[in-house]
Amino acid sequence: MPEATEPQPASPLRAISLEVTAKPTFIHWTALILLVISVGINYVDRGNIGVAGKSLERDLGLTQGQLGMLFSGFFWTYALFQLAVGPLIDRFNVNWVYAAGYLVWSAATAATGRANSFWLIFGLRLLIGAGESIAYPAYSKIISATFPETLRGTANAMIDAGSKLGPALGVVVGVKLVNSLTWRGMFEAIGLVSLIWLIPWTLLIPYLHVGKVEKSDIQPPTYLELVQKRPLWGTVLGLFGANYTWYFYLTWLPYYFEHVRHYTHDRLAWIASLPFFLIAASSMLAGLMADKLIRLGGRPTLVRRSFITTGLAACCLLMFAAIEVGNEQWSVGLLAAASCSLGLFSSNHWALTQTLAGRNGAGKWTGFENCFGNLAGALAASLTGAVLGMGYSFYVAFAIACGFLIVGIIGFWFVIGNTQTVVWASESAPLPVARP
Numbered sequence: 001m002p003e004a005t006e007p008q009p010a011s012p013l014r015a016i017s018l019e020v021t022a023k024p025t026f027i028h029w030t031a032l033i034l035l036v037i038s039v040g041i042n043y044v045d046r047g048n049i050g051v052a053g054k055s056l057e058r059d060l061g062l063t064q065g066q067l068g069m070l071f072s073g074f075f076w077t078y079a080l081f082q083l084a085v086g087p088l089i090d091r092f093n094v095n096w097v098y099a100a101g102y103l104v105w106s107a108a109t110a111a112t113g114r115a116n117s118f119w120l121i122f123g124l125r126l127l128i129g130a131g132e133s134i135a136y137p138a139y140s141k142i143i144s145a146t147f148p149e150t151l152r153g154t155a156n157a158m159i160d161a162g163s164k165l166g167p168a169l170g171v172v173v174g175v176k177l178v179n180s181l182t183w184r185g186m187f188e189a190i191g192l193v194s195l196i197w198l199i200p201w202t203l204l205i206p207y208l209h210v211g212k213v214e215k216s217d218i219q220p221p222t223y224l225e226l227v228q229k230r231p232l233w234g235t236v237l238g239l240f241g242a243n244y245t246w247y248f249y250l251t252w253l254p255y256y257f258e259h260v261r262h263y264t265h266d267r268l269a270w271i272a273s274l275p276f277f278l279i280a281a282s283s284m285l286a287g288l289m290a291d292k293l294i295r296l297g298g299r300p301t302l303v304r305r306s307f308i309t310t311g312l313a314a315c316c317l318l319m320f321a322a323i324e325v326g327n328e329q330w331s332v333g334l335l336a337a338a339s340c341s342l343g344l345f346s347s348n349h350w351a352l353t354q355t356l357a358g359r360n361g362a363g364k365w366t367g368f369e370n371c372f373g374n375l376a377g378a379l380a381a382s383l384t385g386a387v388l389g390m391g392y393s394f395y396v397a398f399a400i401a402c403g404f405l406i407v408g409i410i411g412f413w414f415v416i417g418n419t420q421t422v423v424w425a426s427e428s429a430p431l432p433v434a435r436p
Helices: 012-020 026-051 053-059 064-080 082-091 094-112 118-132 135-146 149-207 210-214 230-259 265-271 274-295 300-324 328-346 349-389 394-415
Strands: none
Touching: 026 053, 026 064, 026 094, 026 118, 026 135, 026 149, 026 230, 053 064, 053 149, 053 230, 064 082, 064 118, 064 230, 064 349, 082 094, 082 135, 082 349, 094 118, 094 135, 094 149, 135 149, 135 349, 149 265, 149 274, 149 328, 149 349, 230 274, 230 300, 230 328, 230 349, 230 394, 274 300, 274 328, 300 328, 300 349, 300 394, 349 394
């Protein structure tokens, strides 16, 4: 039975909330489709270095440790710039800020094809990370300000499905481009074609009146207030643990199948992309299921935390089983099942963040959480390279990823606890009384 809620006093925030919960318009859905496409491109650009890894290792004479550094370069700026992104999208039109970031990362991807040294490619990966840092805080700001609670799981699931279809298609297309154009041609083609997306997005911006929804007399929380909230640290710890495994997949899985399993390029394209396709499908289904349970009366935070922790636990068990079995078919099948389980987490954790943070706190909370959560990407990429460089096998690398999944469960279930939406100081303060 749903919990009773106290009636809310009339206020500017209340009026805006009523406007937000109205049925999304055609413009909003068009924007969402473009965002889904953009997040797919986003993940193609951050993950194509893994497809080119073996070729870079051969052509530039890189060690596995150096390869791990290249894989990790993106994550340092991507994570650290999140702290600046939150205030940026609170102050300026989030749609134009996102367009600028998109231009930066696509141009840097194309320029990678012209790079001829380790340090130049590393620098461009840092630039790609800086450009892409705007993405998730911007998505969170738009979704939390536009979609009602019962649609946020679906909207986040579509965004998340794009983030998984991106690397899936990126592996398939990337392998074929490397075969036909070399790794240089792959980077140039993907970067230049990606720029086409900016045309419909910039044409749509004048009609996407998100700015009207964002304006409020209620000020967003400061970072000082933010860091005093226990649920924030639960999401940070949870995302860090889960992201370690996700970015381990993204950066090292193609290399694993090519280097350890010795798959040919034709087989590699489909085997290495399979986990990402499965995560995308399960993510979409999990988002729809969570929304359905909430519409039936389930508490949003409890429903989403249950999906998240169940998915992480199942992924841990199945992935560990996959590295234990010797049969190749069973190993690939268990790894595929682990990928499906990861989808239960990925479609619900941003919806959980948006519910906990509320509309006014979503931008900064997402940026802060994404900053620390994505340092796991740098750790997964570099630590795996170091482990392999010291002569250990991928068994150790997979086992470490399993351990971080347990860290994620602790954060999302035990640290967050039963907290509902956080009430910020500016929201609880009395409204000024108008004088006659």
